[in-house]
Amino acid sequence: MSVYTLVIHGGAGTILKKDMTDEKENAYRKGLEEALNVGYSLLEKGKSAVEAILAATISLEDNILFNAGKGSVFGKDGKHEMDASIMDGNTLMAGSVAAVKDVRNPVELAYTIMKKSQHVMLNGSGALEFAKLHGLNIENDNYFFSQFRYDQWKEMQGSDEAALDHNVLVKDNSTFTKATEDNKKFGTVGAAAMDMHGNIAAATSTGGMTNKMYGRVGDSPIIGAGTYANNKTCAISCTGHGEPFIRAVTAYDVSCLMEYKGLSLEEAMNIVVHEKLIKIDGEGGMIGVDAKGNTAMIFNSEGMYRAVRTSKGENEISIYK
Ligand code: ASP
DSSP states (O other), rough: OOOOOOEEEEESSSSSGGGGOOHHHHHHHHHHHHHHHHHHHHHHHHOOOOHHHHHHHHHHHHHHTSSTTTTTOOOTTOOEEEEEEEEETTTEEEEEEEEOSSOHHHHHHHHHHHHHHSSSSHHHHHHHHHHTTTOBBOOHHHHHHHHOOOOOOOOTTSSOOOOOOOOOOEEETTTTSSOGGGGGOOOEEEEEEEEESEEEEEEEEEEEOBBBOOTTOOSSSSSTTTTTEEEEEEEEEEEOOOOHHHTTHHHHHHHHHHHHHHOOOHHHHIIIIIIHHHHHHHEEEEEEEHHHHHOOEEEESEEEEEEEEESOOOOEEEOOO
């Protein structure tokens, strides 16, 4: 029997049961389930891992709860700039977009860059122009607006701080302290899959960090940091504080530990997330599949929105540790 597998995430951070209402938790679970359904049904039909992760990531981008596409966080200038990437482990082709505005589905733009340009990465106005040229959906700023992300940003506006949307810092007598319950919002999204032909792929999409500088680029669009896929080893999508993830070349490091040291996916991810990232204050996590269809979802934060479904019968949606 051919094996296929889909694993997704909706961001990692200070996600605690005590801060969650049943209603909120159900909404997040529903969002993850919808994305799993969309991507997994493609795998069942024999479609490629790339098609499955693209569809699953678009579903999460379209859900206002997650910090990607609709519902992206606000930057320092009150605008939404989004990052996304995708990589095909079979061909080692990749596409990526950084600091783009107004594109409804940044991961679709990353995919289009991979398929229809001679480049890997486009940013800013050039990326937007390329999206228009290829007929992708463009929205005005209001489409991306969500009241809760706006409120998060308002708490930080005027400061030089930037925060993970999961751990938004709030002003407390002019010093910045940990998030209040209402300000803990979660988000960046990603997917990794193996299809029935044995190919693997990964994608990541994000609005980045609240109150980030105009032009700031996180790990999500950087191939090797936020996303990596190689049929020899693994397909990985990361979420967390982008700067340490870039410095640790996180996703590629997992692949290297597997390729050069012979570690399993889970062993490699544990070393990167629980040892290497911790040493440089890299809060967050990652999801991945290996070339045999094994999956892992590892994080060093309080929680990570995550879900997995496999042809071997695994079917799990989880949030907390
Ligand atoms: N990694 C993303 C960034 O730094 C944020 C996240 O994963 O929530 O832009």
